[in-house]
Amino acid sequence: MPAEALLSVRDLRVTVSGGRAEAVRGVSFEVAPGEAVGLVGESGSGKTLTCRAVLGALAPGCSVSSGEIEFGGHDLTGASRRQWLGIRGSRIGAVFQDPASYLNPSLPVGDQLAEVLRVKLGLRRRAARERAVELLGAMGLHDPARVHGQYPHELSGGMLQRVLVAVAVSCDPELLIADEATTALDVTVQAEVLELLARLRAERGLSIVCVSHDLAVIAALCDRIVVFYGGEIVESGPAREVLDSPAHPYTEALLRVASAGDWGRRTLEVIPGQPPPAGASLPGCRFAGRCSFAEEACSAAPVPLTAHPGGREVRCLLRQEPVGRDAVSVGAGARGSDL
Ligand SMILES: Nc1ncnc2c1ncn2[C@@H]1O[C@H](COP(=O)(O)OP(=O)(O)OP(=O)(O)O)[C@@H](O)[C@H]1O
Numbered sequence: 001m002p003a004e005a006l007l008s009v010r011d012l013r014v015t016v017s018g019g020r021a022e023a024v025r026g027v028s029f030e031v032a033p034g035e036a037v038g039l040v041g042e043s044g045s046g047k048t049l050t051c052r053a054v055l056g057a058l059a060p061g062c063s064v065s066s067g068e069i070e071f072g073g074h075d076l077t078g079a080s081r082r083q084w085l086g087i088r089g090s091r092i093g094a095v096f097q098d099p100a101s102y103l104n105p106s107l108p109v110g111d112q113l114a115e116v117l118r119v120k121l122g123l124r125r126r127a128a129r130e131r132a133v134e135l136l137g138a139m140g141l142h143d144p145a146r147v148h149g150q151y152p153h154e155l156s157g158g159m160l161q162r163v164l165v166a167v168a169v170s171c172d173p174e175l176l177i178a179d180e181a182t183t184a185l186d187v188t189v190q191a192e193v194l195e196l197l198a199r200l201r202a203e204r205g206l207s208i209v210c211v212s213h214d215l216a217v218i219a220a221l222c223d224r225i226v227v228f229y230g231g232e233i234v235e236s237g238p239a240r241e242v243l244d245s246p247a248h249p250y251t252e253a254l255l256r257v258a259s260a261g262d263w264g265r266r267t268l269e270v271i272p273g274q275p276p277p278a279g280a281s282l283p284g285c286r287f288a289g290r291c292s293f294a295e296e297a298c299s300a301a302p303v304p305l306t307a308h309p310g311g312r313e314v315r316c317l318l319r320q321e322p323v324g325r326d327a328v329s330v331g332a333g334a335r336g337s338d339l
């Protein structure tokens with residue numbers, strides 16, 4: 001865990017459907033200044049709800065029922081609407097999938113970017129325009145003055161996503177949340193946007209929380225990985241270690257499915273069976289029903305997330321011994337094909 005976290009999420013619980021179902025069930029993770037953390041897991045595992053909770057932007061009917069979200073030393077859980085306005089878009093930027101839906105189709109993109117600069121930074125009209133053109137250029141868009149005057153329908157998906165990244169970083173945030181930000185783009189454009197995020201991170205010391213189904217994206221950008229399953233974290237740790245030696249059977253399955261060829265280029269495909277529906281209350285491990293190694297004890301009682309050496313955490317009864325590279329140095333022989 002990073003020593004001085006910029007973002008610290010502790011035991012976060014998010015309910016949906018007006019409180020009827022708990023879809024995020026006690027999620028904790030930290031992001032250090034300049035660090036990139038990847039959230040992975042199947043569809044419906046709670047990644048977006050977690051991101052939206054951190055942004056104070058949950059949809060109606062969804063709410064944080066308990067837990068803490070600390071950002072830059074401030075507890076955001078009880079933040080007022082006004083306090084959120086000073087944080088969201090200013091200190092925490094966000095980019096989502098489908099950039100077109102976040103832009104007004106009837107206004108030139110540059111005007112929309114300039115408007116953010118005027119509202120958030122109080123820039124005058126002319127200064128905002130100049131800064132907008134500068135930002136569009138910094139996002140790698142050719143002829144930024146021309147792009148400034150173009151409407152969303154005149155730009156490609158990759159260009160639109162660059163515009164949204166420009167909006168997201170326009171106020172020089174400390175944290176960028178990229179939720180499936182490259183998913184809708186073709187592979188080449190995806191790589192370019194990824195490169196842009198990596199560059200912004202290096203140049204500005206930006207922290208990033210990156211959600212992706214594409215493990216190549218996570219591997220290229222992230223220092224650490226947090227694996228979600230059924231609203232819980234089942235494993236977390238340094239990206240390379242988790243990808244090289246996954247400890248939780250679910251992570252192993254994810255990587256195995258994705259590694260039928262070169263895991264780095266494949267998206268996460270479906271693992272046989274279904275995850276528990278959001279809000280389903282199970283006495284034990286939420287993955288037990290799909291796990292080929294599950295024993296009776298796995299379904300009997302809640303399985304805690306256990307800390308392992310090297311900053312790894314694993315929620316598995318069968319992985320109580322040290323995991324990953326540390327397992328070798330400790331000599332416990334915890335990882336193996338016996339699971
Ligand atoms: N607004 C909502 N109303 C009701 N249920 C919701 C809402 N948003 C999310 N959920 C439910 O909460 C669970 C977690 O959703 P979330 O969007 O966080 O998943 P995700 O991990 O981001 O999935 P994906 O990879 O498909 O984006 C899902 O079961 C989803 O159906």
Ligand SMILES: [Mg+2]
Nearest residue numbers: 047048049179
């Ligand atoms: Mg999502």
